[in-house]
Amino acid sequence: xxxxxxxxxxxxxxxxxxVDEIDVVLGEIIPAIPTHIFFKIDFILxxxxxxxxxxxxxxxxxxxxxxxxDYSDHQLTLQVSDEGEGFSVTDDTLSTYDTDxxxxxxxxxxxxxxxxxxxxxTVVVIGSKVLVTIDLIER
Amino acid sequence: MEKKLYDNQVIFSITxxxxxxxxxxxxxxxxxxxxxxxxxxxxxxxxxxxxxxxxTGVTFVINVYKKIKAMNKTFSVIGANEDVQNLFCLMKLDKxxxxxx
Numbered sequence: 345x346x347x348x349x350x351x352x353x354x355x356x357x358x359x360x361x362x363v364d365e366i367d368v369v370l371g372e373i374i375p376a377i378p379t380h381i382f383f384k385i386d387f388i389l390x391x392x393x394x395x396x397x398x399x400x401x402x403x404x405x406x407x408x409x410x411x412x413x414d415y416s417d418h419q420l421t422l423q424v425s426d427e428g429e430g431f432s433v434t435d436d437t438l439s440t441y442d443t444d445x446x447x448x449x450x451x452x453x454x455x456x457x458x459x460x461x462x463x464x465x466t467v468v469v470i471g472s473k474v475l476v477t478i479d480l481i482e483r
Numbered sequence: 484m485e486k487k488l489y490d491n492q493v494i495f496s497i498t499x500x501x502x503x504x505x506x507x508x509x510x511x512x513x514x515x516x517x518x519x520x521x522x523x524x525x526x527x528x529x530x531x532x533x534x535x536x537x538x539t540g541v542t543f544v545i546n547v548y549k550k551i552k553a554m555n556k557t558f559s560v561i562g563a564n565e566d567v568q569n570l571f572c573l574m575k576l577d578k579x580x581x582x583x584x
Contacts, residue, residue: 356504383534383566390537394503449575450545456538462573 347373348413352393354401354426359393362411374415378482384463385420385478391456392424392474400426400472419465422476430471484512493518494561495547496529501540509543517550526551531562541574548580559583 348369352358366389370377377385393409401407407427414421443449460467460476468475487494495513499505528547544560551558559581563571568582 356502360500360502360504380566380569386535387537387570390502390535394537394539398503444575444578446579450549450579452542452546455542455574459538459570459573 345415346412347415349411351408351410353405354397354403354407354409355405356394356397358409359390359397362393363389366411366413369413374480377480381478381480381482385422388460388463388476388478389422391460392422392476395456395474396424396426396428396472399431400428402428418480420478420480422478423473425473428472430473431469484509486512486516488518488523491524492527493523493525494527494529496531497533499533500535501530501533501543502535502537503539506539506543513547513550520554520556523556525557525559528558528560529562530560530564530567534564534567536567536570541570541576544571545576548576 348366350362350365352362363386367382367386370382370385389411393411396409397403401409410423410425412423414423457467463478465477465479466475485496485498487496495516497509501509526547528544548558560571561583563582571577571582
């Protein structure tokens with residue numbers, strides 16, 4: 345079932361407000377979420393929404409970010425889309441933390457997507473839409 | 484963000500989320516309030532009042548670390564909760580600076 349759906353303006357303040365709203369909704373509908381999974385959801389949501397605002401819509405006030413959250417079978421599906429041209433997953437985007445190279449570990453960019461891959465159950469990018477599933481059961 | 488100075492130690496405390504919407508103001512605060520190199524030996528970033536973070540926040544921490552290291556000073560993080568510490572360890576940031584409760 346869909347537990348949250350909203351279109352938001354392209355600003356980091358709107359992201360903050362929306363994540364606060366979603367945290368409240370999650371707390372009401374799924375109160376037993378373990379703290380570290382709640383942390384993961386909060387982090388992933390911010391990454392998806394921030395990326396849509398910054399890289400998708402380039403902070404243009406007339407462009408919106410669509411956010412939808414579905415809950416079923418102990419799993420959340422987050423769906424975020426923007427009005428940008430979409431992005432392709434490149435080697436840079438995928439740079440992981442499986443390295444001891446200081447320059448890579450302390451790089452200034454491309455930190456978000458690899459973290460999504462580490463934290464989420466699945467990540468699917470279709471043009472300007474990103475679908476992420478998160479397991480709510482501790483394994 | 485708040486600053487405290489004890490002897491040779493300067494402590495910057497994050498009082499809001501370490502998130503994209505606040506990072507610019509943190510950078511401005513730091514630029515304005517970071518003491519001169521001869522006024523401190525150790526820089527401490529206090530995350531005790533904060534449990535929210537995103538990758539922009541992580542990048543801010545890394546940039547502060549780089550800045551302090553370039554000044555030949557010590558950098559450490561205190562008060563980060565278990566989730567934030569785990570996140571930093573996942574990114575191998577514990578190779579570069581210490582984290583204390």
